[in-house]
Amino acid sequence: MTENNFEIKILYGTQSGTAKKYSEIFAEKAKEVADIVSVVNLADYDPEDLGTEKALCVFFVSTYTEGSAPETAKFFFEWLSEATVDFRVDKDFLRDLKYAVFGLADSAYGDNFNKAGKTLNLCLKKMQGKRVFPMGVGDASDEQEETFNKWTNKIIQHLKSKMAENVEYESTDEETVEKEVMDLEELGSLASKLKVKGDSSEVKEMVTPIVRESLQKQGYKIIGSHSGVKICRWTKSMLRGRGGCYKHTFYGIESHRCMETTPSLACANKCVFCWRHHTNPVGTEWKWKMDNAEFVLNGAIENHQKMIKQMKGVPGVGQERMDEAFEIKHCALSLVGEPIMYPEINQFVTLLHQKRISSFLVTNAQFPELITSLVPVTQLYVSVDAATKESLKKIDRPLFKDFWERFLASLSELSKKGQRTVYRLTLVKDFNVNELDNYIELVKRGQPDFIEIKGVTFCGYTGSNPLTMSNVPYHKEVVEFCKLFVSHLPDYELSCEHEHSCSILIAHKKFKIDNEWYTWIDYEKFHEFANSESSFTSLDYMTKTPSWALYGSNERGFDPNETRFYRKKASKDEPIDHGC
Ligand SMILES: Cc1cc2nc3c(=O)[nH]c(=O)nc-3n(C[C@H](O)[C@H](O)[C@H](O)COP(=O)(O)O)c2cc1C
Ligand code: SF4
Known part of the structure; x- marks a missing residue:
């Protein structure tokens, strides 16, 4: 030796x-x-x-x-x-x-x-x-x-x-x-x-032991080998009667009954504002061992309910909300990763609807063909992180060489879906805020029902993440951007605001009837349609938006039935958790 x-x-x-x-x-x-x-x-x-x-x-x-x-x-x-x-x-x-x-x-x-x-x-x-x-x-x-x-x-x-x-x-x-x-x-x-092709028993698991450990440390519950669930801060907030997330304001979801999950922790991008940075599994196609949809959903519900249980005894958590929370009503498929990569995504969504759980699915717009084949979801989101090829490459760091063509094709496919569609814009100062003209073109292409706009959240410095606090826009800058944006979009208007999380909703005017906004969702009606054979559109399951949720209201999007809790020290240097 x-x-x-x-x-x-x-x-x-x-x-x-x-x-x-x-x-x-x-x-x-x-x-x-x-x-x-x-x-x-x-x-x-x-x-x-x-x-x-x-x-x-x-x-x-x-x-x-x-x-x-x-x-x-x-x-x-x-x-x-x-x-x-x-x-x-x-x-x-x-x-x-x-x-x-x-x-x-x-x-x-x-x-x-x-x-x-x-x-x-x-x-x-x-x-x-x-x-x-x-x-x-x-x-x-x-x-x-x-x-x-x-x-x-x-x-x-x-x-x-x-x-x-x-x-x-x-x-x-x-x-x-x-x-x-x-x-x-x-x-x-x-x-x-x-x-890798063929027999799934021979292929690798998506989540390696190292990634699993790191995710668990961050509070994720891992289901099987490629899915995750985590209790959202807004779910906890509403459980405590302290207000829901912006989706409560914009669409009437009950945040304390919302489960945030993903059936694919892997993605085809390495976005700069993503927590996973270099540790996440990536791929341009599904190449991992696969758990079936029923297993993933049951695992997600079970783990979510366990996390809800842990909220018992936390100040402000009442029995009524607790009981309601056990009956999950919404599923936000936006935790991390790319949910539509999961080969059984259609079965997964169908199972959700059978359980009368609504589906809010976010995709990164790299799989147009999967958008086409996706069954109706309650609300389908596309993350529009940038409006030019160059900045999309800079922000999303996509794996696909033809990422821009895929992105554009995804938006075109979105325009053909009958149900509610949303562009989700995250403004990053010095990266994408100066691309207004290009954003306008993208809206024309995808004709989304809604455009949600928020400023980027700062997730801390890492070697692979080029963002700093100076890239985070102030709320007033986000509002200014939105006003300018709609001034170029004759079919759209600012409809709702959730000041609490610095989020703005721009809605298509077809949701404004007799001068009243109908951005909220009639969930029961949606389930009736989704569980039937009949075709339906976004206009078939809309319902009236309450006055407190509207842009310019005194409540600034805060539900008056909740008790607003002000943090002692809120500064620009503290990250805002917008919600998913
Ligand atoms: C079906 C088969 C295909 C093979 N193809 C190649 C080849 O394309 N090129 C090569 O250099 N050797 C090829 N080999 C030879 C193997 O590399 C060689 O037998 C080696 O010693 C096997 O080592 P292993 O037992 O550790 O796998 C092939 C062998 C088999 C049985
Ligand atoms: S932020 Fe997302 S996960 Fe959290 S309650 Fe709202 S919709 Fe659900």
Whole structure:
């Protein structure tokens, strides 16, 4: 044993066990030079950990059909290949990684010889990983085991001699040539070949143990492997008789009977104002193990009710509200992630309606075809985070290359849905507030029934989040924006305001009848329609808005039946929780 705390991690990807066997043999040899030696199946390894890996990583990876990686290493390879071409992943993400690769292959496969090994080697190098030894390649048609033994002896010798000097291996000319041959397109096509299909029992869970732990710390209850539920601050507030969220004011939801949940914690964006930043699962399609809709909904209800129960005894929580809260009336599918990515979203929504729970679903406008196929929801939202291609890229940091086309197509699809539709605009100073003309164009395209406008909430500084408090607009700036906005939209007017959370509602004038606003929802009527075969539109389940909810009312959108609670110190530096 040495005394320098040197660690070697052996990571293998195998189909028929050879790479695993080699890893175990290598581990025994590695003990000659390292203090800590571990052997890890790539199936159990989170590729994001590579960026902070302290150990020297030695990979043993075989190549399979058409040059693909072994089944068990697919997720790892796919992640790595995508990260290499993802403009949001730092180009030198692996600058601290030291690694070596041994590919198990067969020359009988011609052009696909050792393709997985080569891909791995190049991806790691491309992200500035430090290769400490040339790649070894074992040919199953030509004394593979002997090649492995020789390579093992050489690298161990090399490490022994270089350890004291801490010298890193430099690429040979041969490898530089190899690097040029394996261009990005090749990596891209490999990634797409690796897309997981078929039997869900073989695919990965969306929420890794690390993400699960982090979410739980933030108060999320995780249901199965891809869904979450969390009690909203406005649910608690209304339970205590201190007022509901802006959706109570705008649409008459009872916040204490609202469950905020998501059946997909993953998303196709990495929005700058999102809490998940770099830890969230992302993907352009569903590629994870899936729990069925009934399981997700039952789990969400059960966990939500448990959280409601915990509110018992909290000052202000009365028995009547408590009893009501147990009977969930609304479901806000807007917690985090992209709910329409969930393959059983239609079943999920249908189950909600069967239980007479209304559905408020928010999508990030990256899946137009899923908007088309979505069953009627009580209110369908699109987050319109920016109005130009450039700022959308800056704010949402989308995964799709054709994100702008997808965004526009989503808005067009929205205009064809018969039920209530909403644009949700989050104003971010210096990012999107100066794009009024472009927003007007987007409204013309999607013709939403409503436009909700609020200022961005500051979620704290992180390395990956460029927002600061100076990007948070004041309420009066939000109001000014809204006034200017409607002055260019002849079909719309400012209808409601929830000053408490700095939110404004702009509504289509079709909801103004005989000079009275009908922005509230007749939920029972909605359920009658949703649970029947008949077609219906947003005008079929509207109901009158109370005077206190209207823009310009004395109450400024605060329900007079509630007791307003003023926080002692409210300053611009304190984030406002607008609600979902
Ligand atoms: C169905 C099948 C497909 C294969 N395809 C390739 C290939 O495309 N390229 C290659 O270099 N080797 C290919 N091989 C050879 C394997 O990589 C080689 O047998 C290796 O030693 C297997 O290691 P493992 O048992 O750890 O998975 C293939 C082997 C099988 C059985
Ligand atoms: S803010 Fe959202 S989750 Fe909270 S009560 Fe209102 S609608 Fe429900």
